[in-house]
Amino acid sequence: MRYLPLTETDRREMLAKIGVTSVEALYADVPQKALLKAPIAELPNYQGELAVERQMQGYAAQNLGTASCPSFLGAGAYRHHVPATVDYLIQRGEFLTSYTPYQPEVTQGTLQYLFEFQTQVALLTGMDVANASMYDGATSTCEAVQMANRITRRKRAVISGGLHPHYREVIETLAKYTGFQVVTPPSAPQGGEDLMSLVDKDTSCVVVQYPDFFGHVRDYTKLAEAVHAAGALLVVAVTEIVSLGLLTPPGEMGADIVTAEGQSIGNALGYGGPYVGLFATRDKYLRQMPGRLAGQTVDAEGRRGWVLTLSTREQHIRREKATSNICTNSGLCALAFTIHMTLLGEAGLRRLAEINHATASRLADRLAAIKGVEVLTDAFFNEFTVRLPKPAAEVVEQLARRRILGGVPVSRLTPGKPELANLLLVAATETVTDEDMTALETALKEVLA
Amino acid sequence: MNTISGNKALQIEEPLIFEQDASGRTAVDLPAVPQHKERLAGLKRKQSVGLPGLSEPQVVRHYTKLSQKNFAIDMNVYPLGSCTMKHNPRLNEKVARLPGIADLHPLQPVSTVQGALELIDHLAHWLKTLTGMPAVAMSPAAGAHGELCGIMTIRAALLAKGDARKRILVPESAHGTNPATAAACGYEVDPVPADDRGRVDIQAFKAKLGPDVAGTMITNPNTCGLFENDIIDIADAVHAIGGYFYCDGANFNAIVGRVRPGDLGVDAMHINLHKTFSTPHGGGGPGAGPVVLSAALAPYAPLPYVTHGANGFDLKEHDEGGTAFGRLKGFHGQMGMFTRALSYMLSHGSDGLRQASGDAVLNANYILAGLKETLTPAFPGTCMHEALFNDTFLEDTGVTTLDFAKAMIDEGYHPMTMYFPLVVHGALLMEPTETESKDGLDHYINVVKGLAERAKSGDASYFENAPYHTPRRRLDETLAARSPILRWKPEAPKKAAE
Numbered sequence: 001m002r003y004l005p006l007t008e009t010d011r012r013e014m015l016a017k018i019g020v021t022s023v024e025a026l027y028a029d030v031p032q033k034a035l036l037k038a039p040i041a042e043l044p045n046y047q048g049e050l051a052v053e054r055q056m057q058g059y060a061a062q063n064l065g066t067a068s069c070p071s072f073l074g075a076g077a078y079r080h081h082v083p084a085t086v087d088y089l090i091q092r093g094e095f096l097t098s099y100t101p102y103q104p105e106v107t108q109g110t111l112q113y114l115f116e117f118q119t120q121v122a123l124l125t126g127m128d129v130a131n132a133s134m135y136d137g138a139t140s141t142c143e144a145v146q147m148a149n150r151i152t153r154r155k156r157a158v159i160s161g162g163l164h165p166h167y168r169e170v171i172e173t174l175a176k177y178t179g180f181q182v183v184t185p186p187s188a189p190q191g192g193e194d195l196m197s198l199v200d201k202d203t204s205c206v207v208v209q210y211p212d213f214f215g216h217v218r219d220y221t222k223l224a225e226a227v228h229a230a231g232a233l234l235v236v237a238v239t240e241i242v243s244l245g246l247l248t249p250p251g252e253m254g255a256d257i258v259t260a261e262g263q264s265i266g267n268a269l270g271y272g273g274p275y276v277g278l279f280a281t282r283d284k285y286l287r288q289m290p291g292r293l294a295g296q297t298v299d300a301e302g303r304r305g306w307v308l309t310l311s312t313r314e315q316h317i318r319r320e321k322a323t324s325n326i327c328t329n330s331g332l333c334a335l336a337f338t339i340h341m342t343l344l345g346e347a348g349l350r351r352l353a354e355i356n357h358a359t360a361s362r363l364a365d366r367l368a369a370i371k372g373v374e375v376l377t378d379a380f381f382n383e384f385t386v387r388l389p390k391p392a393a394e395v396v397e398q399l400a401r402r403r404i405l406g407g408v409p410v411s412r413l414t415p416g417k418p419e420l421a422n423l424l425l426v427a428a429t430e431t432v433t434d435e436d437m438t439a440l441e442t443a444l445k446e447v448l449a
Numbered sequence: 450m451n452t453i454s455g456n457k458a459l460q461i462e463e464p465l466i467f468e469q470d471a472s473g474r475t476a477v478d479l480p481a482v483p484q485h486k487e488r489l490a491g492l493k494r495k496q497s498v499g500l501p502g503l504s505e506p507q508v509v510r511h512y513t514k515l516s517q518k519n520f521a522i523d524m525n526v527y528p529l530g531s532c533t534m535k536h537n538p539r540l541n542e543k544v545a546r547l548p549g550i551a552d553l554h555p556l557q558p559v560s561t562v563q564g565a566l567e568l569i570d571h572l573a574h575w576l577k578t579l580t581g582m583p584a585v586a587m588s589p590a591a592g593a594h595g596e597l598c599g600i601m602t603i604r605a606a607l608l609a610k611g612d613a614r615k616r617i618l619v620p621e622s623a624h625g626t627n628p629a630t631a632a633a634c635g636y637e638v639d640p641v642p643a644d645d646r647g648r649v650d651i652q653a654f655k656a657k658l659g660p661d662v663a664g665t666m667i668t669n670p671n672t673c674g675l676f677e678n679d680i681i682d683i684a685d686a687v688h689a690i691g692g693y694f695y696c697d698g699a700n701f702n703a704i705v706g707r708v709r710p711g712d713l714g715v716d717a718m719h720i721n722l723h724k725t726f727s728t729p730h731g732g733g734g735p736g737a738g739p740v741v742l743s744a745a746l747a748p749y750a751p752l753p754y755v756t757h758g759a760n761g762f763d764l765k766e767h768d769e770g771g772t773a774f775g776r777l778k779g780f781h782g783q784m785g786m787f788t789r790a791l792s793y794m795l796s797h798g799s800d801g802l803r804q805a806s807g808d809a810v811l812n813a814n815y816i817l818a819g820l821k822e823t824l825t826p827a828f829p830g831t832c833m834h835e836a837l838f839n840d841t842f843l844e845d846t847g848v849t850t851l852d853f854a855k856a857m858i859d860e861g862y863h864p865m866t867m868y869f870p871l872v873v874h875g876a877l878l879m880e881p882t883e884t885e886s887k888d889g890l891d892h893y894i895n896v897v898k899g900l901a902e903r904a905k906s907g908d909a910s911y912f913e914n915a916p917y918h919t920p921r922r923r924l925d926e927t928l929a930a931r932s933p934i935l936r937w938k939p940e941a942p943k944k945a946a947e
Contacts, residue, residue, distance in 0.1 A: 001801040003536055005886035006808050014811055014887060018818045023807040026814055026831050027707060029676035034712040039799040042578050046798035049540050056792055060549030062564030067552040076779060077555050083477055085509060093523030094516035097537050100733035103864055105919040109515035110732040116466050119936040123499045129935050135590035138779035166779040173775025177601050177634050217490050248492045271565050272555030272780030274735030286933065297929035300922035309929040315629035320638040325629035328591035328723065332731030339512055342466050345502035348475035358485035379490030400558045408556045415767050
């Protein structure tokens with residue numbers, strides 16, 4: 001077997017040195033009735049690379065990849081062009097096959113890129129400080145609610161109906177098992193949500209999304225002021241991080257915690273994971289933050305260097321009193337994010353964000369001209385909601401038969417709500433061409449005819 | 450001899466990206482912005498982000514130089530106990546990037562992702578078969594996330610009976626994530642001491658059982674590198690009071706293909722795909738922590754999950770009024786890790802996985818046998834896949850476990866896990882995995898022996914100041930925590946000039 005260096009001779013010599021006659025003897029502590037005497041017969045035996053690769057290609061061949069057809073899917077995961085350099089660099093073995101940087105002398109590479117990553121995230125969100133990543137946007141937002149609960153010593157979160165339903169469900173799940181309350185108004189695809197009417201003296205935070213789940217871009221400055229006046233914190237979740245290249249960052253609107261899904265930068269769609277959660281906040285809340293933090297220090301010779309720091313918040317030190325149980329996070333996805341962001345730089349990110357907005361804006365104009373299609377979102381970044389004359393799930397299925405991934409039906413995420421059944425989320429990134437738009441336009445006309 | 454630059458041949462000093470900035474430079478060429486109607490509700494960004502501008506060659510050099518400051522499994526023995534640092538086959542990286550897998554959107558119609566759902570289902574089949582368990586929750590993103598999944602499942606099952614209960618029994622030798630998880634789910638953590646054999650003190654354990662105990666979280670093989678030989682007895686005792694047995698599967702690599710946790714009475718166990726099934730650790734993630742479940746817990750598994758429908762595979766994403774306990778993350782789980790792990794399993798096969806766990810245990814025992822006269826084993830007898838020593842051998846040398854481990858770095862090795870588990874004084878936990886060759890282990894053993902002799906010879910200051918040959922010497926962690934600098938900021942004069 002190609003991954004195993006020991007030869008039969010090695011094994012014999014090693015057993016002799018240990019003083020036992022067989023490997024099985026090393027399992028003497030296992031209750032005999034639970035000890036298997038031979039390989040599990042229901043599973044196949046080892047195979048060479050070629051055979052395995054063929055089998056995996058077989059799975060891939062049954063799918064319709066977004067790169068092989070016009071695709072307008074978003075709703076929290078976005079297809080962007082990732083420069084070749086990103087994937088080449090993250091596969092360097094020194095990054096790929098390294099552990100969490102607990103031994104800083106031999107992990108300065110990881111620690112420095114995490115420090116740079118934290119800086120980029122803080123800059124993008126307009127916040128003071130960011131951590132070294134969480135699992136994804138949804139878990140990051142859930143951690144933000146728990147952090148707000150700790151800071152305010154309150155146990156009630158008010159969550160906008162414009163927050164991604166998966167994010168809300170993750171928060172609700174944790175709330176149910178850890179004993180805090182979650183209040184959500186009905187979804188308002190066209191706005192008009194009055195969150196402050198739900199805020200009371202027990203409310204720890206208000207959670208909104210920017211741009212929201214339906215694509216709307218809204219100014220949360222006044223909301224932040226009202227939330228603060230009520231003694232609560234404002235959590236702003238961003239599911240499309242590219243938007244912050246063009247939009248006023250939540251930090252400038254008064255957000256206390258900004259969470260985000262970082263997948264759009266550097267990371268493949270990959271059918272939903274692994275992604276990278278971003279988490280940023282104000283300096284004053286630093287010690288209540290979850291997750292790992294890389295910090296600057298000096299070495300024994302006085303040279304600048306990096307370490308994981310403030311670990312007295314974390315589970316391996318604090319055990320049941322930790323701020324979060326998180327341990328493994330998304331190191332390599334954070335590396336992909338930071339490399340892509342470094343490649344873009346200020347000018348590249350701005351241009352990328354402008355192209356995304358322009359593409360989506362052009363698509364909105366073209367779709368609005370189709371009979372029976374109504375664009376519901378007037379201000380958006382690269383994604384908007386349209387109302388169709390029939391259920392969006394059916395339309396999407398029919399478009400898929402024409403090899404077009406036409407958008408995400410809102411009902412996929414919020415079933416059982418007839419008023420949302422005809423709504424379709426349509427996203428357009430820099431990967432969408434004019435030909436793609438024409439294909440969608442033509443197919444949609446056919447399907448709706 | 451100091452160099453003029455501060456560089457040391459292949460070790461090249463590298464400033465932050467923010468210190469290499471030139472305004473307007475970019476490494477991504479993009480087309481012009483198409484004509485369009487702007488729809489930003491007056492919220493267009495007014496201030497620049499503050500990101501630096503670099504060209505592509507600068508970026509490539511930056512990250513290449515950073516990579517060269519890291520230790521990696523690709524370089525040498527990485528004997529980090531409880532972390533299972535094994536070889537990461539590149540085939541797995543290749544297949545995870547296949548078109549038709551890497552470019553799938555999580556919300557495209559299920560009719561267009563039948564291959565992806567089949568892949569997940571196939572991996573689930575392997576996990577269930579290897580563990581002898583009837584169900585598996587695939588969505589947890591890491592080990593600690595899997596623990597959260599397992600304990601929530603237990604809580605949901607108990608709540609369904611109208612009795613959530615209060616306490617969870619956790620051995621003192623447990624990973625920190627165990628008590629943190631139990632606490633996060635609203636349980637009181639009741640610690641159980643270890644006995645002098647490094648196992649759960651079964652008398653103390655049984656004495657703590659009662660009708661308010663929801664269950665227990667036990668790592669098996671445990672963090673001392675030993676198999677809990679009373680494990681079936683423990684499971685029976687927990688079940689007898691109506692509780693559930695959560696097994697931390699961090700050390701599953703010792704027993705794959707040899708022991709099925711389902712045969713031990715386990716109700717829930719997470720599997721770190723990034724340990725046992727070789728998905729890369731990536732400098733601290735991403736991981737994946739699927740949780741296998743017993744029949745009693747299976748109905749409470751979180752959303753989403755793959756089902757077999759009339760028209761092929763389907764995805765259950767909603768469960769109004771059903772028994773699923775909820776949702777743990779966005780979308781469906783760590784697909785990229787699933788692909789890698791399945792590729793690894795298919796490569797090894799049933800026979801190869803059994804051989805791998807055997808070799809992992811053999812290698813650890815070879816280290817134990819090779820070092821038992823020089824270092825002080827924490828417990829007598831053989832071990833599972835990791836060898837644990839205490840710091841008695843360093844008594845009166847003035848050398849600490851930390852100093853000893855730091856000296857390993859200069860010898861070209863990553864240090865072993867130190868000061869964990871907490872139940873062993875000055876613990877040194879070594880896990881070689883099946884990846885190491887006999888020659889490699891002989892060399893490692895000789896180096897550790899040589900260092901131990903050096904420590905005993907009275908050369909404490911050598912250890913105190915180690916490492917000497919790394920890009921940075923020991924770093925001041927106290928300073929980092931006392932005055933945290935967690936991001937780059939422009940220096941004041943530069944700011945004034947802008």
